[in-house]
Amino acid sequence: MKADPKADAAAVPKSSPKKLIIIIAVAALALVAGGGAAWYFLQGDAGAKQEKEVKLAEPPVYVPLEKFVVNLQPEDGEQYLQIQFTLQVPTLEQVEVIKANMPKIQSRVLLLLSAKRASELSTPEGKRQLSSEIIASVNEPFVDKGQPQLVSDVLYTSFIIQ
Template sequence: MKANPKMKADPKAEPAAPKSSKKKMLVIAIIGIVVLAISGGAAWYFTQGKSDPAHAEVKKHAKPEFVVIEAFTVNLQPENGEQYLQIQFTLEVAGLEQVEIIKTNMARVRSRVLLLLSAKKASELSTVEGKNQLSKEIIAVIKQPFATGAPQQEVTDVLFTSFIIQ
């Protein structure tokens, strides 16, 4: 028997594909996309590290410049007899203005670093962790303002070019 196109569909018959399942799939897909976006944003945030906004602003606008610091030879704190440290490094600073400030105050820079280095023991400096810690300490002492009320220097890194303990 042929189907009569003028006949109305039987209301008791099941539809071929319910529309509510398509809506559910769309909602699940949207929720999945939102979860992925949030996860990606959180991963980016936690891998970027936290720095102060002023430091971030300096990094955005200033081209990094480098200031070579002449070699130091200092007596280290005694552990196993007399030991010496011969070190040379380069400072990374934020812009040419900072280069000039560092160069103008080179005597202060060298004095601060000399005092820092002469308080160290060879065992503190012989590991990679010790060198990384020393780098942070050098940055901290050089960042201190050279004059009362002056801003901090914008030193962003210390790059060791020679490091000998005898």
Template structure:
């Protein structure tokens, strides 16, 4: 009699465990699956290196000349944008040169300053290259060298 009760209780406990344990596991598995579905499919990341720049920075408080040598790559959204950037590299370099030469060393020598500079470069390069063209989709600027002297 005790054996039957133990087996019945064990069976009921096992049934409860498998039913509730499986339901809880399914709930936990569904939550990450929903998050994954919300993300857009990621294509290959496209990087376009830009030749290094050496520019005079705006004079500081002491009036001494300072220079910036910087190299970076652009992270682009698609191959069409990459071709547009390559085709207009002279305009890309001109816009960046004008932007960099307008900066003071004190503005860009902190991590926050570098982040802001990357945002400024993105803004400058998103402007259409042609009068009636569309904006370029520049996703990020990734510095590979950054020297202030």
């Protein structure tokens, strides 16, 4: 017996446009979900790397400076400032740069301090302002077009106005 070709054609189901749309929608959804998951996990790895870098960063290094004694600008007679502080830098390389250029730093700080009045320095705000000015002065490059230093803080160890 011979099979009827029309019966064979009827046995193969026709794909409807709805099924095709559903298959395409599921495939698109799978692609979007996969892309979102990949982005999430890649961002998580980047965050972990940054966290490790922060944990592995060197602790700050401190450079103590010798005591400075300067005459202040006159207000009520002669006054002077006796000050000692420590500079905070990020690396040991910066310590070496600071130490190698200590005469320049001392000169810059002496010029800065001798231009001050006692009334400017006697308040906490005045001391914070002086810290900012010392940082700016020390961070100026030691040579023309050179790299600036990376001093991030001034920590006072002695501060006397008489």
